[in-house]
Amino acid sequence: MTLLSIEGLGICFGGIKAVHDVSFAASPGEVVSVIGPNGAGKTTLFNMISGVYRPGSGRVVLNGEDVTAMSPHLLARRGMCRTFQNLQVFQTMTVLENVIAGFHLQESGDVLSDLLNLPAARRRAKDAEAGARELLRRLGLERAAEREAGSLSYGSLKRLEIARAMALKPKVLLLDEPAAGCNAVETEEIDHLIAEIAASGVAVLLVEHDMKLVMRISSHIVVLDHGEKVAEGDPATVSRNPAVIAAYLGADDAAR
Amino acid sequence: MRLTPKSATLLILVALIALAPVFFPSGFYYRVGALVFVNALAVTGIVILTGWAGQISLGHAGFAGIGAYACALAPVHWGIHPALSVLLGAAASAVLAWLVGRPILRLKGYYLAVASLGMGILISMVLNNERALTRGPDGIGVPELGLRAVLKDAGLGLSNGQFWYFLCGIALVVGAWAALNLRDSATGRALRALHGSEVAARTVGMDVARLKLQAFVISAVYASVSGSLLALQNRFITPDVAGFLHSVEMVTMAVLGGVGSVAGGIFGAAVLTLLPQVLTVLAEYEQLVLGAVMVLVMIFLREGIVPSMLRKGRRREE
Amino acid sequence: MSELLQFLLSGVTVGAVYALVALGFTMIYNASDVVNFAQGEFVMLGGMITVFAHAAGAPLPLAALTAVVATAALGVAMNKLAIEPARGAPVVSLVIITIGASIFIRGAAQLIFGKQIHRFPAFSGEDPIRILGATILPQSLWVIGGAVVIFVGLWLFFTRTLLGRAVLATSNNRLAAQLVGINTPFVMTLSFAMSAGIGALAGVLVTPITLTAYDVGLAFALKGFAAAMLGGMGNPKGALAGGLIVGVLEAMTAGYLSSQYKDAAAFIIIFAVLFFRPQGLFGRQSTDRV
Numbered sequence: 001m002t003l004l005s006i007e008g009l010g011i012c013f014g015g016i017k018a019v020h021d022v023s024f025a026a027s028p029g030e031v032v033s034v035i036g037p038n039g040a041g042k043t044t045l046f047n048m049i050s051g052v053y054r055p056g057s058g059r060v061v062l063n064g065e066d067v068t069a070m071s072p073h074l075l076a077r078r079g080m081c082r083t084f085q086n087l088q089v090f091q092t093m094t095v096l097e098n099v100i101a102g103f104h105l106q107e108s109g110d111v112l113s114d115l116l117n118l119p120a121a122r123r124r125a126k127d128a129e130a131g132a133r134e135l136l137r138r139l140g141l142e143r144a145a146e147r148e149a150g151s152l153s154y155g156s157l158k159r160l161e162i163a164r165a166m167a168l169k170p171k172v173l174l175l176d177e178p179a180a181g182c183n184a185v186e187t188e189e190i191d192h193l194i195a196e197i198a199a200s201g202v203a204v205l206l207v208e209h210d211m212k213l214v215m216r217i218s219s220h221i222v223v224l225d226h227g228e229k230v231a232e233g234d235p236a237t238v239s240r241n242p243a244v245i246a247a248y249l250g251a252d253d254a255a256r
Numbered sequence: 257m258r259l260t261p262k263s264a265t266l267l268i269l270v271a272l273i274a275l276a277p278v279f280f281p282s283g284f285y286y287r288v289g290a291l292v293f294v295n296a297l298a299v300t301g302i303v304i305l306t307g308w309a310g311q312i313s314l315g316h317a318g319f320a321g322i323g324a325y326a327c328a329l330a331p332v333h334w335g336i337h338p339a340l341s342v343l344l345g346a347a348a349s350a351v352l353a354w355l356v357g358r359p360i361l362r363l364k365g366y367y368l369a370v371a372s373l374g375m376g377i378l379i380s381m382v383l384n385n386e387r388a389l390t391r392g393p394d395g396i397g398v399p400e401l402g403l404r405a406v407l408k409d410a411g412l413g414l415s416n417g418q419f420w421y422f423l424c425g426i427a428l429v430v431g432a433w434a435a436l437n438l439r440d441s442a443t444g445r446a447l448r449a450l451h452g453s454e455v456a457a458r459t460v461g462m463d464v465a466r467l468k469l470q471a472f473v474i475s476a477v478y479a480s481v482s483g484s485l486l487a488l489q490n491r492f493i494t495p496d497v498a499g500f501l502h503s504v505e506m507v508t509m510a511v512l513g514g515v516g517s518v519a520g521g522i523f524g525a526a527v528l529t530l531l532p533q534v535l536t537v538l539a540e541y542e543q544l545v546l547g548a549v550m551v552l553v554m555i556f557l558r559e560g561i562v563p564s565m566l567r568k569g570r571r572r573e574e
Numbered sequence: 575m576s577e578l579l580q581f582l583l584s585g586v587t588v589g590a591v592y593a594l595v596a597l598g599f600t601m602i603y604n605a606s607d608v609v610n611f612a613q614g615e616f617v618m619l620g621g622m623i624t625v626f627a628h629a630a631g632a633p634l635p636l637a638a639l640t641a642v643v644a645t646a647a648l649g650v651a652m653n654k655l656a657i658e659p660a661r662g663a664p665v666v667s668l669v670i671i672t673i674g675a676s677i678f679i680r681g682a683a684q685l686i687f688g689k690q691i692h693r694f695p696a697f698s699g700e701d702p703i704r705i706l707g708a709t710i711l712p713q714s715l716w717v718i719g720g721a722v723v724i725f726v727g728l729w730l731f732f733t734r735t736l737l738g739r740a741v742l743a744t745s746n747n748r749l750a751a752q753l754v755g756i757n758t759p760f761v762m763t764l765s766f767a768m769s770a771g772i773g774a775l776a777g778v779l780v781t782p783i784t785l786t787a788y789d790v791g792l793a794f795a796l797k798g799f800a801a802a803m804l805g806g807m808g809n810p811k812g813a814l815a816g817g818l819i820v821g822v823l824e825a826m827t828a829g830y831l832s833s834q835y836k837d838a839a840a841f842i843i844i845f846a847v848l849f850f851r852p853q854g855l856f857g858r859q860s861t862d863r864v
Contacts, residue, residue: 052455076461088456090449092516101449105461107442111470114441115434121441128442168460312666314673359849366609369669370799371848374841377796385834500792504677511670543681550674554667555659 003028003203004172009058018044019227026203033206033214036224042207050082051075079171083161091150098149099132102167135163155186174205262436265519273425286417293424294485296525297431299509301478307515309471310451312369314503315376319349319476320483321498327487331399338401342484346477353476361468376503383495395494398487420489435518508550514560523562576707581829587714589821590721594776595798596813598769603808604745605765608668612676614795616770619645620777621786625692638778642771649770683788696782717779800840806854
């Protein structure tokens, strides 16, 4: 059963084809990884899927609905959420508040009851806080709950972003380099976490440079080079594909 | 029991308002106090808009003008009670803020600053030029609110200065309470979140344009009520209340005290309202000082006085 | 018909001034991404310093030169003292800083020059020239001519000189410009100096027609901004077109509708642009990077 399908997605920046005619699909419980050398268009692809960029061509279909170029906040309502390669944490808010922000769709009601602190608003805030604390515990961040998010280490911030995204209880979760900058222990934690999220029935889309991680947890891999899909399949198939080896050895000699 | 920052702020505010009169050498100081509260109320709106949502308006005095002239005109022309005129002005300000903000808040950066500046100047242009209605630049009288007489009949006799001091003080406490409620609510958290990262705010489902619009409308209502109270208190109002300089004053008060916190905004309003009263020689230098304060605070004390001091205090504790 | 021509002529005259102010906005915006709300104060200073230098006995050309140079120096000082220390600050802070600087300059002007309205004589007399039933002041020709000379001169500077190209390169990509060895702080200084100088020159040219006072700057800033926005922020051609359109619309409003509300024309333009074409007539929409 396909939950998310990407159909011939493409975009040009100033006449250069950053991404061209990429198609693949993801089902609940799957981890689909998008790999490729630097500049292959992975993040651009994510930006199109998540509504940050308007695709020049192609469609994004979520649960049977065409959601191409839909604003991210409407995608969130339909169950899609993402994290960012370059960290988009709410720096001046506390760690706890960051995660509560992920509960926005469940928590928000009318402004007037927020201004007057009516019981309904208080109840909503209390529920969101309880949910957020639970998520912080799951991600091992509970002791940092009251700290300003900007003071956290890079690895913790990565986890904080994942916690915030999980708060939405998404059906599709896009993770853009969740393990970048993390040490071996942290990477392993993230490994387990992703597996756990997928096992709960979420379709996970992953961009990641750590090939060991990718090969271990992906159910399906899509390989991009120069904005085009050059291969796809399960990890074993993809790792033997000559086009993939060429793409990595040819373009990215800082190979992992 | 540990006090939350919210109840601590409100408690200190109430205590200051209630106890300050003990030290007043003359009745004149009630008037100055009331002026501080009125300005602080408008600045609290700026804290919501600029401090939390990260949007800047250079035309909020326009809404104060609407609130003020609603109290001057509605009772005379339509026989509406002055107290209801305050609400009428607030409603008019909210509608105007919604109409102006809707298309503009989808855009980024300088656009709101310029559009709001233009809006403020248009409002003061109308107030200056429609003499048949507003009597132009010379100003217009404002009817008596009438509440003081009611209180007197009920056995609570207050001087005019005392009455306005406490009424404006109560208005400020209510305004600060609502703003602090908002801060830790879903809406307030979302406003602060979109200030931090709009793109992340969107991905967690926040309707960024709508939230900014809400902040703009709420802050317009604060400014409008502040203008109404000023008009009713002075029993007279001129178009200056809607002028560019008044808009700039609001922003300066907010950034001086600390635009990110309600307490900071109130403190900034108090300082910039009291300063000219203490140093009357400053009148000549008003613009010079205002401008210098804006530049210097933004360079050396970006968070404003109150948050900077709190941070220092916290560090010492640790 | 002659009435329409009359309004057109006066519209083009003020429009040329707005175009110069818009050009000042554009130059600083390109060099530093800052919208300098003090731009209008440069116009005020140009007129005001000329008045006082002239009154102190300097011949008019020397007084005008003094005003332009002094204002350019002030522009540089403003960049060094207020803008550079706040590099990287959010837009809100930069707006507050440049508004603060403009109020500071205005407050200082009020103290130094007083609150009166000032003027100095027109460059080549006050006898109106008749054209097809309409009249134009000789000073208007100075204004229009001055604007033409500046726009052509800048176009040559940007396309024909190495320094001009360095400025363009910096506005395109500051980091890349630094990497190829362009002294970007100097480019910033130069941009502030030039845009303040251009503003001052506009003030010198227009003061015999419109007179000057310490508080005229804000109106120039707003109308210049409206012009820059209409043309597309950061686009010199747009600044020229935008300035002329704002000027002509203002003159038409004053002529056919209401002179009290002529200033409203600029704001209506701002709102119309924001509603219908935020990128301006010549601008392109941009994509954010994440």
